[in-house]
Structure formats: C-alpha cells, structure tokens
Amino acid sequence: MAVIQEAYVHGVSTRSVDDLVKAMGAGGMSKSQVSRLCAEIDERVNAFLSRPLEGAWPYLWLDATYLKVREGGRIVSHAVIIAVGVNEDGKREVLGVATGLSEAEAFWIEFLRSLADRGLRGVKLVIADDHKGLRAAARRVFNATHQRCRVHWMRNALAHAPAKSRTAMAAMLKTIFAQETKAEAEKQWDIVAEALREKQPKLGALMDASRDDVLAYMSFPREHWAQIASTNPLERVNREVKRRADVIGIFPNDDAIICLVGALMLETNDEWTVARRYMSLETLARVTDNSNVRLPAVAS
16 A cells, blocks of 8 residues: 555556556555545645744745646646745755645735744745745735745846847846845846846846846845755756656646645655755854844735
C-alpha cells in the first residue's frame, strides 16, 4: 500500500494504479481500495496544509503555476499558488497551497488571511510576480511590501524592444542591478529609463511605474539579495509540479490539484527540514530588528 501511495504522489494517476499493482504481481485492486488509499493521502496533506505556523517569517515567496482542470464540460487553466517562507531560524518551509484567480485581490486577501489565521506573522517582504491585487493584499494583511520578481520583470521589459536591440538593452538594464546600494540603483534606473524613453516609450512607462516594486529587495540585507530579488527559489519546485501534473494531464477538480501538489510540497518540506539553513541567523536578526525595513501602517 505504501508503494501505491508513493506512486500516486509521484504523479501516477489513480486509473493506472491497478495496472501498477498487477505488474508487481499483487493482483488487482478494487476502486474502493484505491479511493481509501488516496483518502489517506488527503488526510496527510490536509494536516500539513492546515498546521499551525509559529515564530516570525520575514520573507514570503508566492508563485503561481497553471494546470488544466475539467470544468462544466470544458477544459480550463486554474492557478495553483504555492507559498514558501523563511523563518527567523533561517529554515525554509512550504506554508500553503491554494487554487484560485491569481489576478483577483479578493483571492489574495483570503489566501494571505488563511496563513495569518494559522499563525503567520512577522512578514516584511512578499516576493511574487506582478499579480494584480497582490500588492494591496500584502499590505492589508501583513503590512508588508511587495517585491516584484526581477527575472519576470526583465522578460516583460525586453518584450517591448525589437529583437535586434534586446541584447544591448538587457546590458543597460543589468547596470541597475549591479549597483552597490539602493540609492545608487534608483539613480541608475532613472538614467537608463531616460535614455530608453525616446525610442522605447512603452518601456519608459513600464520603468516609471515599476521602480519601487522591482528594487524593494535592496532595502534588506545584501546577503539576501540573490534569494529575495525573484521567485527563482521556487523554480525547481514548479518544474517538479509540472512534471508530475503532466502525468495526470487534466485534473477532474481543484481538490485533485491540492491533493497532488500538496503531497509533493509535503515531500519537499521534509527535504528542506533536514537541509542546512537557507539564511544565516546573523543576517536574519538584522531583518527582524532593523526598523528601516518596516513599512508604515496602511489602512485596510
């Protein structure tokens, strides 16, 4: 039975379980037996995703992956959101999984409040892509600032340039992130934006609107910049979600998505539990104690 459950977690669809068992020479399994085993997985996943969260969590990464779901006779894409945090002990943990409309502020408020209700506190920076409504939700629920994923922003910026100019433009933009301080980066940002504005007005407008979000990470310890500037720390996790979801193909409903992704996140979290600290205690203490990274209160 443990083998069958493990196979399900690794992306083997329930309709393939019977063939798997036969191949192992164990005879067929009834649908009720398969359902019972999957229910046991559901219980473990639900316990994991609803566990109390203790201590302070200065950094919170959020990323969305889109999976196919059958809905009302149609096949549609649903966003599955994964939340990962680093606590004051420097350890990474998967904090939550949810499905919903990633552009809707109401969804983000509900999801972030569910994390807060479980005990999540001390969040200073929320690192995510530019999902509409997330910035406001992060401030409303945690009084935290939003770091727009720098990698995704670069892709968006370069999409405004002709293909033949992208290499040169990328080099110009990278000079911003090579600066030693936030003040210097802001100054370089303005210089680059002004240089590009005449020939690339859309890029100039993008830069005018996004500077604070893209450079937010520079208000935090430099030792953390590589990790908090983007959602790259979740890239490997998302690739594994996609790989296992591809075995399923089309999910029957959102509950099936939560079951599979939640089981994978439980497995990932176990790996992180025994790994070395993701960030040092010394540098994290500066985040907790440094009033410069705290934001003023924002009315709900």
